[in-house]
Amino acid sequence: MAHVEIKNINKAFETGKSILSAVSFTINDGEFVSLLGASGCGKTTILRIIAGLETADSGSVLIDGQDVGAASPKDRDIAMVFQNYALYPHLNVRENISMGLTLRKIARPEISRRVQETAALLGIEEYLDRRPSALSGGQRQRVALARALVRRPKVFLLDEPLSNLDALLRDKTRSELKLLFERVKGTVIYVTHDQVEAMTMSSRIIVLNKGRIEQIGAPQEIYSKPRTAFVASFLGTPSMNLFDVSKAIQCGLLSQTAFGSKSALMAGIRPEEILVSQRRQDGFVEVEILVAEPTGALTILTLKTGVDLRAVVKGSFNNARQKIWISLPDQHLHFFPN
Amino acid sequence: MSQKQRKQSSKFLFFGAVALVCFWSLAPFLWQVLTSLKSSEEVIASPPVYWPSRLTIVSYFKIFSARPFSVYIWNSLIVAFGTTFLCTGVAALAAYAFSRLKLPGGKAVSNAILLVSLFPPTLLVVALKQLIQTAGLLNNPLSLILTYAALNLPFAIWVLANFFKQVPMDIEEAAQVDGLGRWSVLWKIVAPLSAPAIATTAILVFIFSWNEFLLALTFMSKDAARTVPVGIAMLSGVTIYEIPWDQISAAVVITTLPVVAMVLAFQRRIIEGLTAGAVKG
Ligand SMILES: Nc1ncnc2c1ncn2[C@@H]1O[C@H](COP(=O)(O)OP(=O)(O)O)[C@@H](O)[C@H]1O
Ligand SMILES: [Mg+2]
Numbered sequence: 001m002a003h004v005e006i007k008n009i010n011k012a013f014e015t016g017k018s019i020l021s022a023v024s025f026t027i028n029d030g031e032f033v034s035l036l037g038a039s040g041c042g043k044t045t046i047l048r049i050i051a052g053l054e055t056a057d058s059g060s061v062l063i064d065g066q067d068v069g070a071a072s073p074k075d076r077d078i079a080m081v082f083q084n085y086a087l088y089p090h091l092n093v094r095e096n097i098s099m100g101l102t103l104r105k106i107a108r109p110e111i112s113r114r115v116q117e118t119a120a121l122l123g124i125e126e127y128l129d130r131r132p133s134a135l136s137g138g139q140r141q142r143v144a145l146a147r148a149l150v151r152r153p154k155v156f157l158l159d160e161p162l163s164n165l166d167a168l169l170r171d172k173t174r175s176e177l178k179l180l181f182e183r184v185k186g187t188v189i190y191v192t193h194d195q196v197e198a199m200t201m202s203s204r205i206i207v208l209n210k211g212r213i214e215q216i217g218a219p220q221e222i223y224s225k226p227r228t229a230f231v232a233s234f235l236g237t238p239s240m241n242l243f244d245v246s247k248a249i250q251c252g253l254l255s256q257t258a259f260g261s262k263s264a265l266m267a268g269i270r271p272e273e274i275l276v277s278q279r280r281q282d283g284f285v286e287v288e289i290l291v292a293e294p295t296g297a298l299t300i301l302t303l304k305t306g307v308d309l310r311a312v313v314k315g316s317f318n319n320a321r322q323k324i325w326i327s328l329p330d331q332h333l334h335f336f337p338n
Numbered sequence: 339m340s341q342k343q344r345k346q347s348s349k350f351l352f353f354g355a356v357a358l359v360c361f362w363s364l365a366p367f368l369w370q371v372l373t374s375l376k377s378s379e380e381v382i383a384s385p386p387v388y389w390p391s392r393l394t395i396v397s398y399f400k401i402f403s404a405r406p407f408s409v410y411i412w413n414s415l416i417v418a419f420g421t422t423f424l425c426t427g428v429a430a431l432a433a434y435a436f437s438r439l440k441l442p443g444g445k446a447v448s449n450a451i452l453l454v455s456l457f458p459p460t461l462l463v464v465a466l467k468q469l470i471q472t473a474g475l476l477n478n479p480l481s482l483i484l485t486y487a488a489l490n491l492p493f494a495i496w497v498l499a500n501f502f503k504q505v506p507m508d509i510e511e512a513a514q515v516d517g518l519g520r521w522s523v524l525w526k527i528v529a530p531l532s533a534p535a536i537a538t539t540a541i542l543v544f545i546f547s548w549n550e551f552l553l554a555l556t557f558m559s560k561d562a563a564r565t566v567p568v569g570i571a572m573l574s575g576v577t578i579y580e581i582p583w584d585q586i587s588a589a590v591v592i593t594t595l596p597v598v599a600m601v602l603a604f605q606r607r608i609i610e611g612l613t614a615g616a617v618k619g
Contacts, residue, residue, distance in 0.1 A: 053514065072514070073511075073515045074517040078515065080511075087509075090530045099513070099518075100517050147512075147516070151516075
């Protein structure tokens, strides 16, 4: 288990087209940290640089305080789970899992004990003698995890390990994974584009946007105190409403006296924080409902105001008149530079 | 014609065509087999005897007793296996370098290699003989092994490089993270995954080395150093008018067997699709 430090990493595959700029972060021993960002923002590239499969143009990677910049992947004592698993097709599951141990000259009985133990942990004991081609997607994913776990490396690097599973299996595996890595006290860097995975699994989230770090923090902190408009809109479903303060003042959603000084900024409010009333009330503004989308537990309302606004109400929503009154509570408003 | 009849007649035509092609290509070999089993009188009989009246395997004994045929076979085995291992091994290394390492000028070199293979070896015979002589390798199987390997390398590299490129990069990288160095990645991951291509290449190189005549004749002047094709060509009777066709045929049949055995042994490998199930599916 280890402490990982990334210092000021820059990377461009073609000159002038920067993929990563000034990426720095620290992962503590035993921590589960997610790298969250849209597809193509450089998450995989960061993992590959940590693994030693790619070299950064500048900056350094430290594992347990040691600069591993010159070390090859095998000398970094890291394990990586690839997005498409990358199992060895010509070897059976047992050989797939034990490859890393065999190479590290670990005694045979110890290897078979650890393979057995890891296979049991992941529920793949029955398949040990099969080739990967005879496994389902979920089983392959487990084999890929087992191959990483069995090594007991300093750091686990996981590249969207759930993205190839169907929705049901993904939800189930998500909580399993979290438990699994808690149990082995692994230091994990988990790449995902799925905010739910990042929110539910990690102790901290690193939000990436176009190769830059937007914010680092605990899930709740990132959710409740987004530092940039990007972070604000990236986390939460439905995503945070973002609008110009000046426009909101124009259409009466915000008062000129309170927010006039902020009229150059952008404001944001989460749909679930908007107060909704069926009756006229003090301080509430009357708006028309464009669309009401019931999702079961909640209903998402798209409102017709001077700005794009969506609100969420509990349960089903029945309003024949298509009119409601809303208010944006001051304490739930976020402001970002425009 | 009914549907069924039509189906049957097309089936008949198909098998008829297959049989014809088989007969066409196997007829010479069949003729050799028959000849090798004829008695000496029937071999030279005119008009030719197509079906021997009496089968005899005496010519098979003759080539081993009256001629040093086992020595030829031994020489051929050394040369063919030596060439196959040397050529396939070197080609695998070169092909891996060309397909994976981003070497400066790698592309140009790999094209140049292909260009070199267009030279007909016949043009090189005299120059090669001088080289071999200078190196003191005349009548040494090494001379043939080195030359055959060199002649086959361009083709072998080209086939293998194209196959290696198809091994998903992810698998190699997973292996690197698992702790394999460049060498182990090649031998434990890339080569097994490219087994069909390697087997095919090896077979073709083996067949070439087993059958090659011109260079073998040129480099190996001593009878004890000769390979099978040259040995067969040198089989002759007491006079020039007395060519021992039965023995020649027996020799041809015997020397064709290793090649057939090789192909059969590797056939399963060639057909087997090994890359299935590497990634999600
Ligand atoms: N080997 C490469 N050569 C050139 N461009 C690359 C290479 N690898 C990744 N990229 C580019 O870098 C960007 C980030 O890629 P990646 O790290 O895979 O993103 P993510 O994993 O966040 O989806 C993409 O625009 C991708 O096209
Ligand atoms: Mg990626």
